[in-house]
Amino acid sequence: MATTMPSDSSVSVQPSQGESKIGSEVKSWFQPRTEEQYFSPFEIMNPSHIRPDMPLEIGLIDDLHLNLGFQSEGRLQVLQQEHVFIKGVNKPGLNPGFQTPFANLSLLASIPDKLDVYFDLYIASRPHPNQMYAHEGYMLFKGLPAPFDNSPAGRIFDYINVKAGGFDIDFGDGNYNRSNAGFVQRNPLIGNPLVDPNVEEIGGEVYSIKGPIYWLVGAGGGTTT
DSSP: OEEEOOTTSOOEEEOOTTOOOHHHHHHHHTSOOOGGGTSOOGGGOOGGGSSOOOOEEEEEETTEEEEEEEEEEOOEEOOOOOSOEETTEEOOOOOOEEOOOEEEEEEEEEETTTEEEEEEEEEEOSSOTTOOEEEEEEEEEOSOOTTGGGSHHHHGGGTEEEEEEEEEOOOTTGGGTSOBTTBOTTOTTOOOOSSOOOOEEEEEEEEESSSSSOOEEEEEOSSOO
């Protein structure tokens, strides 16, 4: 906050340029969900949109932005059983209860229209409910730094993005509709098929960002290391 003291001894307080916007973001949490948050219209089917939005800015240096994201979910499970016998013994009914909650922690360092550096952690997930471990970590190149931005190589990035690191392989549209541990906003059912066609690998992708034809070419190493 910036404080000024005029000659008549009155005090006026003005917000500084970097004033927090947490209040407006908190209000947005309670707004009705939009169609884009549940489904995958063509305009948001972009590999950078597989990750959740992270509106909380925790740092700013020149044009470098640092954003933090946190997603969590919890489920109440109610099952009923009758006439269940194991080795001739009739088993009693099941009590309702809460399942283990899952949560994700995401961090994004970005230079708008130039570079994204993203990684996220599973605080708790189905395979490891009691262990925190890394999920994705990659760089997304949207342009080249000066003075190469106006070169022929730099102008290519007006039409493509380049992604490299460890990330979920982008094929089909399953990544745009599935649950991802605590990130379940795009899947109202909060769950995935028993056989989930999803895997993260070390690799790279080059994909178009302007039509009329959209394409993606990628290669993965087959492992997470």
